[in-house]
Amino acid sequence: MKTNTLYKRSYNQCLDLVATRTLGGDLGSENELAAALDVSRTTVRAVLDGLTAAGLIGIDKRAKRILRHPAPTDYYPDTETESVATTVEKKFMAWIQQGDCKPGQHISGLDLARQFGTSNSAIREHLNQFSYFGLLERRPNSRWVFRGFTEEFAEELTEVREMFELRSARRFIELDAKSPLWQELDRIEEQHVALLKDIDQRFMEFSELDQRFHSLINEAAPNRFMEMFFDVISMVFHYHYPWNKRDEKERNAVAIQEHLAYIRGLKSRDPERMMAACRTHLDTARASLLRSMEVRR
Amino acid sequence: MKTNTLYKRSYNQCLDLVATRTLGGDLGSENELAAALDVSRTTVRAVLDGLTAAGLIGIDKRAKRILRHPAPTDYYPDTETESVATTVEKKFMAWIQQGDCKPGQHISGLDLARQFGTSNSAIREHLNQFSYFGLLERRPNSRWVFRGFTEEFAEELTEVREMFELRSARRFIELDAKSPLWQELDRIEEQHVALLKDIDQRFMEFSELDQRFHSLINEAAPNRFMEMFFDVISMVFHYHYPWNKRDEKERNAVAIQEHLAYIRGLKSRDPERMMAACRTHLDTARASLLRSMEVRR
DNA sequence: TCATTGGTTTTTTCCCATAAAAAACAGATT
């Protein structure tokens, strides 16, 4: 049966909201809350019932008066606020990381279901989705085959990645000078500079900045297929992030420098210069990915 | 519950096999049959039981003697030999083609399940897969949204398609002269010539030849992501094939000519010449796709 | 000795049931 994790998540969010308001104040209409929490009114009403039952609010005609502020014990634990699909995704990633998943290895959905404590339907759905990352193969009536996080995979991935990146960058410099993306680029440049200054402490923050930067480039000329492919890249980075800690600080520092050169190339609007900087960065990224693959073996 | 369509399909295939053998002859071992039908021995055994029960074969120790040849009534009807997944796929395609699926329209999985006479799980699985074609969007806990077979879609599709095709073609001419792909190219060239000669009668056969040709180009340097993308293209062609009948013969004739020029370009191994021919073909394809989109509106 | 066959155990495919959540509808309130 469907879990009520959304309810619990919304309930927790609502508690946060209550905490910001003064006692005796009104919480607003159901519609307003639904918009604020980004859920349906049905869920809001369930939450309101819950809040009332917990004595946090009192409903008086149409007013929802705040009776007391929430205590930490009022919150649902985080473990209960994530959907089965999300749980499966996380567990599967963790499983793949530590489990010795060799190329060609079979994966039993049933077995995973047992290990993860979920139904095979949930696993099946996830494996189906995951197969679009090119790491998993499914043949009808047969078992799942893990194709492996191999050099071949990395080569194929980077090849497409480079094509897409170069194309988007080329489109970016053709952008109108008034485009808001230029300002966004300025902001991201500043963040790069700031991060570089403090690289010793904050080098782990690069990963997120990296994604934001590349997805900004893609926005120059949106293409759903490239966006979908970008998800694959994000997954890979998430995936091999943990066993790629060696020299992480140094690698990230280099990457930031390269990004900055790349950004300057974009801002110069000089194709030659931009392409050169972009290529340099892509080459480093490819080499770094391939090297991490060797480590793995 | 799981359907036994594979069994029935295999049974029919086995009947074909029986028909080619002489009465009293042996059908071979279970393993041989399994390999021939590309199914597991379990299924083969079920089929053999079926054949025995129908009096087609008699099992005598290890020999499976053919007692009589199959009659048309021995076969299972075609409708019973396709898996639920395949049925759903076909019905969904048909539904999308004639149903007025406008961009932004919501799709109810439950409703489709009722219409198609299948379970909602089967529909759900298919919609999930279909969403990777970029025509369908899904947000958690929310409805499916048909993004629409719009010009935007066509633009984004062709952009990627052209990048991939040009890249593969460039790799193709770098292929070693001894590569078997060159012979394959020769064969496909001949088939183009043959088809062109008989274009009046056989113009519908072009679609399949087209796919074979482009997938051969891709084989020069296999890339799983490009292959996956190729599936999207195939789907689109299948999808808009029926309402694209206008001038089909003429369009196909032109396409064959362009293919031939493209093939000559490849064989010349002259990048300039090949790229020019390839671009010409891609431009025509893009224009033709966009035009069919206008018709639709 | 080794391919072949007979049982047994997993695994996948598929439908059904049901709680949760969204959406639609309708009446009430400001």
Next chain:
DNA sequence: AATCTGTTTTTTATGGGAAAAAACCAATGA
């Protein structure tokens, strides 16, 4: 009139189970 709330209808998410198919293992016979 427009917003808000109460109620009903749809739709999605997820577990569970049964049959089919595959995989595995043991026994048999040529």
